[in-house]
């Protein structure tokens with residue numbers, strides 16, 4: 001599974017950073033992003049760890065504006 005935050009869509013509500021706190025955080029711009037080593041650019045290429053997949057799916061489904069893209 002791969003996932004990333006669409007910065008142009010995120011409104012910075014913070015929900016994903018609570019649900020998948022090992023993957024997402026609020027950046028200096030007030031918008032969500034993947035934490036290192038899963039920076040937004042790198043996360044497009046990296047596999048989500050098995051133990052984080054459910055949290056990432058929950059975060060994507062909970063995002064009020066659909067800013068988290070998940071590829072199975």
Ligand code: SF4
Nearest residue numbers: 010011013014016063
């Ligand atoms: Fe942004 Fe969606 Fe995360 Fe809220 S849940 S911070 S809108 S990506």
